[in-house]
Amino acid sequence: MIEFQGVSKWYGTLKVLKDISATVDKGTTIVLCGPSGSGKSTLVRTVNRLEPIQEGTITVAGADIYAKSVNVNTLRMGIGFVFQQFNLFPHLTVIDNVMLPLRRLHHQSRKEALPTALLMLERVGLADKAHALPADISGGQSQRVAIARSLILNPEVLILDEPTSALDPEMVSEVLKLLRQLSGEGMTMMCVTHEMGFAREVADRIWFLKNGELTFDAKPLVFFSPEAHPDVRGFLSAIQKNH
Amino acid sequence: MLEIIREYGLMLLVGEYPHGKLGGLALTLIISIVSLAVTFPCAVLIALARTGPLRTPKAIASGFVHSVRAVPLLMLIFWAYFALPIVIGFPIDATYTLILAIVVYQAAYLGEIIAAGIEGLPKGQSEAAKALGLGYVPTTFRVILPQAIFNVIPGIVNQLTTIIKESSLGSIIAVSELSYVMLQVNSNEVTKPLQIFGILAATYFILCFALSQATNWLERRIANRRTGRVVVEAVA
Numbered sequence: 048m049i050e051f052q053g054v055s056k057w058y059g060t061l062k063v064l065k066d067i068s069a070t071v072d073k074g075t076t077i078v079l080c081g082p083s084g085s086g087k088s089t090l091v092r093t094v095n096r097l098e099p100i101q102e103g104t105i106t107v108a109g110a111d112i113y114a115k116s117v118n119v120n121t122l123r124m125g126i127g128f129v130f131q132q133f134n135l136f137p138h139l140t141v142i143d144n145v146m147l148p149l150r151r152l153h154h155q156s157r158k159e160a161l162p163t164a165l166l167m168l169e170r171v172g173l174a175d176k177a178h179a180l181p182a183d184i185s186g187g188q189s190q191r192v193a194i195a196r197s198l199i200l201n202p203e204v205l206i207l208d209e210p211t212s213a214l215d216p217e218m219v220s221e222v223l224k225l226l227r228q229l230s231g232e233g234m235t236m237m238c239v240t241h242e243m244g245f246a247r248e249v250a251d252r253i254w255f256l257k258n259g260e261l262t263f264d265a266k267p268l269v270f271f272s273p274e275a276h277p278d279v280r281g282f283l284s285a286i287q288k289n290h
Numbered sequence: 291m292l293e294i295i296r297e298y299g300l301m302l303l304v305g306e307y308p309h310g311k312l313g314g315l316a317l318t319l320i321i322s323i324v325s326l327a328v329t330f331p332c333a334v335l336i337a338l339a340r341t342g343p344l345r346t347p348k349a350i351a352s353g354f355v356h357s358v359r360a361v362p363l364l365m366l367i368f369w370a371y372f373a374l375p376i377v378i379g380f381p382i383d384a385t386y387t388l389i390l391a392i393v394v395y396q397a398a399y400l401g402e403i404i405a406a407g408i409e410g411l412p413k414g415q416s417e418a419a420k421a422l423g424l425g426y427v428p429t430t431f432r433v434i435l436p437q438a439i440f441n442v443i444p445g446i447v448n449q450l451t452t453i454i455k456e457s458s459l460g461s462i463i464a465v466s467e468l469s470y471v472m473l474q475v476n477s478n479e480v481t482k483p484l485q486i487f488g489i490l491a492a493t494y495f496i497l498c499f500a501l502s503q504a505t506n507w508l509e510r511r512i513a514n515r516r517t518g519r520v521v522v523e524a525v526a
């Protein structure tokens with residue numbers, strides 16, 4: 048579904064992605080982890096061209112995302128993207144946030160878009176908040192709305208960059224529950240997270256990045272075993288200390 | 291003072307109206323509001339050019355803003371009043387001349403206020419719009435501008451105060467706004483400048499003070515309503 052081939056990226060002279068090659072199979076969930084500044088955000092942001100790359104190729108559903116025939120906005124419509132900070136539009140109600148892509152990209156009227164959007168809100172358990180403003184709902188609810196908005200155009204891939212890092216601890220589980228559900232429904236997902244319980248349970252593969260390198264790519268069973276790369280073991284024990 | 295108000299109060303409010311042209315405070319308000327209304331879309335365009343991705347519009351807008359900020363409004367009024375009719379070949383009513391000069395002048399300042407509102411939004415807003423697949427136009431008009439303009443409403447109201455004060459320059463080209471009317475009253479009643487200009491000062495003060503109070507109130511309301519806002523300092 049997504050293939051990275053020799054992907055490198057520089058910020059000025061700083062090389063932040065180093066020759067990354069990896070594959071995300073259709074219907075699988077990839078969890079990305081690694082120390083802060085290792086390039087996790089940069090890597091997931093290359094997939095929908097929020098970050099350009101200088102070397103290598105990325106293909107999504109078989110098509111090179113930099114091919115001339117690929118329109119960047121069409122590419123992005125097919126890739127849901129969820130940010131750490133939710134990035135809901137604060138001047139729009141919850142339902143208007145979710146409907147915006149339908150209205151502005153599928154050119155549906157409010158009336159046409161409403162049932163689809165309400166159904167999506169029901170899926171994330173927030174139909175009763177449809178007419179609230181983002182300022183009036185909790186962080187966990189905001190992130191679920193953001194997920195609903197990112198799914199409204201039925202993308203083939205869902206990318207999440209630390210979706211629970213900005214949440215109070217008691218709200219983490221409601222978001223993870225939703226992600227577990229989506230993964231179970233066969234969504235192709237790339238999720239940057241340090242929630243190792245979630246990774247162990249939901250991920251098909253776990254990618255470990257360090258200094259812009261994909262140093263370890265393994266199934267959870269291997270990732271959490273003593274055979275894992277020493278860097279991974281060091282990282283895991285550092286995380287455990289923090290928790 | 292009271293007898294001046296009794297005698298000239300109506301003139302202060304509406305000028306010669308209904309026997310002649312509308313003037314006085316009413317004209318000052320009309321000029322100010324019309325100027326702001328015409329300035330607003332121009333300022334939005336300037337702000338979009340300033341903050342947008344295209345190099346040429348950016349350079350043009352920036353050149354315009356810097357030029358306008360380097361000259362006094364009075365000079366623009368002279369240009370519009372004396373030079374423009376020669377260039378276009380027909381005369382323009384002095385009131386329109388004044389409005390035109392204020393619009394050109396204020397577009398530069400209001401444009402900077404709106405640009406600051408756009409740049410003050412969290413980067414995540416435009417990124418989220420992009421990530422959904424929205425192009426420049428829907429991102430700008432559905433996501434960025436509604437928030438940016440809302441956040442700078444206090445700055446916009448504040449510019450109205452500035453425009454009201456600036457419109458007094460119309461008295462130089464005989465636009466019969468508030469200051470001009472009081473100048474005429476003063477030439478009728480040569481012995482009472484203290485009272486006459488006292489009334490003039492009080493009128494401007496009440497108007498502008500009320501507006502600045504409204505600005506403060508709006509600022510508090512807007513700050514309470516949202517996060518990711520920007521507080522724009524008054525300019526001009």
Ligand SMILES: Nc1ncnc2c1ncn2[C@@H]1O[C@H](COP(=O)(O)OP(=O)(O)O)[C@@H](O)[C@H]1O
Nearest residue numbers: 058061063081082083084085086087088089090
């Ligand atoms: N816009 C930017 N300009 C320059 N350097 C950046 C920028 N964004 C990220 N970086 C650098 O790129 C590296 C990877 O960052 P990032 O992908 O955000 O890491 P992570 O998400 O794993 O914490 C870091 O060294 C960071 O400082």
Ligand SMILES: [Mg+2]
Nearest residue numbers: 087088089209
């Ligand atoms: Mg990151």
